[in-house]
């Protein structure tokens with residue numbers, strides 16, 4: 001069984017370094033001429049699947065926008081995940097889960113167990129209860145070739161007060177998360193399966209990302225103000241491991257398929273250029 005890190009490495013070399021989020025905000029549904037209901041949600045997601053599912057390396061449905069519509073929204077999420085996988089995109093479900101270990105085990109089986117209706121290639125996870133509390137996710141990911149992206153330095157301005165706080169040994173909380181994840185990826189080839197989330201908006205991190213040996217998801221591009229050119233400042237020599245992520249910036253170009261495709265192509269071109277400078 002191939003690891004998530006290896007599958008991601010291949011997808012990025014074939015399709016380019018880009019993750020596009022499916023974030024059907026009410027304002028985007030309106031802009032696309034869709035109703036703010038399950039039907040609008042279904043049409044929005046179907047268009048993204050049809051236009052980008054066979055050309056973008058990673059697609060990241062944001063669970064919150066599907067959960068808004070209860071069980072019917074989750075049914076749309078399940079079929080969106082299935083359709084994306086059929087088109088060869090890796091699916092990173094953005095759910096930012098985290099809890100005590102025994103409950104994390106249930107989240108792990110919900111998202112990383114191949115028999116689950118919500119089975120995806122990778123999920124986002126919050127380490128606020130300790131990186132170790134996420135161990136059941138790491139274990140199931142390793143068993144079935146899945147991935148986990150752990151929040152380290154988030155793109156929102158409120159994150160810094162917690163994530164840049166320093167512990168007794170002088171390390172920031174973010175560095176502690178980075179170090180624990182680095183240990184999990186040690187020795188993996190060509191890339192570990194446990195990623196980190198570091199926002200493209202955060203500026204100089206003051207963190208050492210050199211030993212991560214896993215993917216670095218960089219949201220915050222476009223709508224939150226960061227540009228591909230900012231990636232160099234944030235990631236420095238870790239640039240080759242960066243997976244840039246856009247949602248509203250690309251989605252805003254829809255629903256016209258050609259315009260949506262062109263926006264994704266532009267994004268991947270910008271990112272390729274920014275990462276090639278490493």
Ligand SMILES: O=C(O)c1cc(=O)[nH]c(=O)n1[C@@H]1O[C@H](COP(=O)(O)O)[C@@H](O)[C@H]1O
Nearest residue numbers: 062124154155199219220223224246247248
């Ligand atoms: O895990 C994430 O993807 C994430 C982490 C983070 O630090 N910041 C962040 O914006 N995100 C997600 O990335 C997406 C950003 O959307 P846009 O601002 O529209 O590109 C949203 O779905 C956020 O929930």
